[in-house]
Amino acid sequence: MSLFDYTLRELQEKLHNKEISVTDLVEESYKRIEEVDEEVQAFITLNKEAAKQKAAELDQERGNADAKLFGLPIGVKDNIVTKGLRTTAGSQFLSNFEEPLYDATVVNKLNDAKSVTIGKLNMDEFAMGSSNENSSYAAARNPWNTDYVPGGSSGGSAVAVAAGEVPYSLGSDTGGSIRQPAAYCGVVGLKPTYGRVSRFGLIAFASSLDQIGPITRNVEDNAFLLETIAGHDKMDSTSANVEVPKYTESLTGDVKGLKIAVPKEYLAEGVSTEVKEAVQAALKEYEKMGATWEEVSLPHSKYALSTYYLLSSSEASANLARFDGVRYGKRAEDAETMLDMFKRSRAEGFGDEVKRRIMLGTFALSSGYYDAYYKKAQQVRTLIKNDFEKVFEDYDVIIGPTTPTPAFKVGDKVDDPMTMYANDILTIPVNLAGVPGISIPCGFSGDGLPIGLQIIGKHFDEGTVYRAAHAFEQATEYHKQRPSLGGARS
Numbered sequence: 001m002s003l004f005d006y007t008l009r010e011l012q013e014k015l016h017n018k019e020i021s022v023t024d025l026v027e028e029s030y031k032r033i034e035e036v037d038e039e040v041q042a043f044i045t046l047n048k049e050a051a052k053q054k055a056a057e058l059d060q061e062r063g064n065a066d067a068k069l070f071g072l073p074i075g076v077k078d079n080i081v082t083k084g085l086r087t088t089a090g091s092q093f094l095s096n097f098e099e100p101l102y103d104a105t106v107v108n109k110l111n112d113a114k115s116v117t118i119g120k121l122n123m124d125e126f127a128m129g130s131s132n133e134n135s136s137y138a139a140a141r142n143p144w145n146t147d148y149v150p151g152g153s154s155g156g157s158a159v160a161v162a163a164g165e166v167p168y169s170l171g172s173d174t175g176g177s178i179r180q181p182a183a184y185c186g187v188v189g190l191k192p193t194y195g196r197v198s199r200f201g202l203i204a205f206a207s208s209l210d211q212i213g214p215i216t217r218n219v220e221d222n223a224f225l226l227e228t229i230a231g232h233d234k235m236d237s238t239s240a241n242v243e244v245p246k247y248t249e250s251l252t253g254d255v256k257g258l259k260i261a262v263p264k265e266y267l268a269e270g271v272s273t274e275v276k277e278a279v280q281a282a283l284k285e286y287e288k289m290g291a292t293w294e295e296v297s298l299p300h301s302k303y304a305l306s307t308y309y310l311l312s313s314s315e316a317s318a319n320l321a322r323f324d325g326v327r328y329g330k331r332a333e334d335a336e337t338m339l340d341m342f343k344r345s346r347a348e349g350f351g352d353e354v355k356r357r358i359m360l361g362t363f364a365l366s367s368g369y370y371d372a373y374y375k376k377a378q379q380v381r382t383l384i385k386n387d388f389e390k391v392f393e394d395y396d397v398i399i400g401p402t403t404p405t406p407a408f409k410v411g412d413k414v415d416d417p418m419t420m421y422a423n424d425i426l427t428i429p430v431n432l433a434g435v436p437g438i439s440i441p442c443g444f445s446g447d448g449l450p451i452g453l454q455i456i457g458k459h460f461d462e463g464t465v466y467r468a469a470h471a472f473e474q475a476t477e478y479h480k481q482r483p484s485l486g487g488a489r490s
């Protein structure tokens with residue numbers, strides 16, 4: 001058994017009782033990375049020397065170890081800026097961004113809580129993708145079967161946790177990038193309410209949709225981590241000044257009387273039989289625990305995918321304008337004029353998917369098309385948000401699958417953007433509405449690949465989402481299964 005099979009709270013107890021040291025934990029992490037990372041490619045950059053030094057320092061000061069994440073090793077998605085530690089956003093454009101000058105707010109919070117950053121996690125370039133195959137580095141692989149993708153864009157964040165390289169990690173979610181890889185890798189991933197967690201220091205993809213969130217092996221750890229990173233930040237004007245509850249206190253195990261809505265659009269055509277059956281079995285489990293469920297409709301769901309690709313690409317085209325070869329990242333050589341230098345740096349620096357989105361976004365924003373595409377998409381976004389609000393007048397949570405199918409094979413969809421985009425059909429509406437959503441393990445396919453259950457809550461009601469997720473976890477064993485990767489673990 002690995003140390004990382006313990007919950008964060010249990011690890012802290014062991015640290016407290018001096019059964020283990022912070023150095024033991026950090027060494028366990030790097031040992032496991034050495035064993036399996038060549039196979040799964042979860043990390044882009046390791047922080048070995050600094051992490052070991054920090055562990056030694058923390059071991060010295062252990063007497064007053066009451067910081068929230070004291071000594072617990074974490075992996076951070078590589079679009080979250082870390083001072084002095086290379087931050088690439090999965091792009092070779094930023095491969096030389098070795099020494100960022102500041103920490104993202106969430107990283108400051110992790111540091112204040114005295115966690116130890118093990119390294120930066122693999123991702124699709126600038127968070128655009130659903131399989132990790134768009135990483136400029138290596139494509140991360142699914143620990144349950146390395147012929148399969150781990151999902152994306154926070155593929156590395158889900159893989160590192162599922163493969164036992166770190167006990168918990170941070171990802172970011174614009175259209176499903178935390179929940180979809182969490183579902184594919186059999187771990188727990190939460191996208192918080194928009195505004196719950198500061199985006200300061202998150203390399204922006206689509207600013208009105210991006211949120212940072214926790215990926216863990218169980219719901220309690222997830223709630224614990226969200227408590228640490230959430231909260232208002234004056235450096236992010238979209239972060240909400242709303243009190244952060246103690247999420248761990250909402251894990252009562254009691255869902256008696258909980259009112260669940262199941263959107264018929266989420267179990268429709270395109271959702272595989274195995275996934276449907278797993279979700280139906282989960283609903284039965286909730287019934288047994290005293291919750292009730294009813295079918296509802298989110299009628300504008302069918303427009304969510306096109307709305308998302310218009311809005312997120314439009315925002316990306318503006319956000320990514322800053323990568324011009326001047327201020328950040330690589331610069332094209334041999335350019336003759338300044339304009340030529342901009343053009344060549346961008347042509348050489350960005351991968352195909354990023355270019356596709358920038359072109360789509362620029363087109364949607366251009367005069368003559370703006371009203372027909374961008375403005376229209378904004379209006380449809382409001383309709384989608386209203387669908388959710390209407391359902392939440394009568395229900396506490398919405399439950400459905402996280403993804404239409406379990407993970408697919410590496411290479412299967414990489415040349416077909418439309419089928420790749422369709423992966424996020426059940427996660428995207430949640431970002432458009434700005435509400436919180438979690439994915440938790442709820443079964444396995446015939447091929448032994450994990451299936452994820454999505455639980456969606458009201459704005460700023462992560463507490464109820466966690467309570468529902470935790471109760472299901474307590475009643476089932478899916479989260480206790482481990483991939484047999486590397487042979488060394490059981």
Ligand SMILES: NC(=O)C[C@H](N)C(=O)O
Binds near residue numbers: 152172173174
């Ligand atoms: N970034 C995300 O949340 C993932 C989504 N698959 C996208 O490519 O936009």
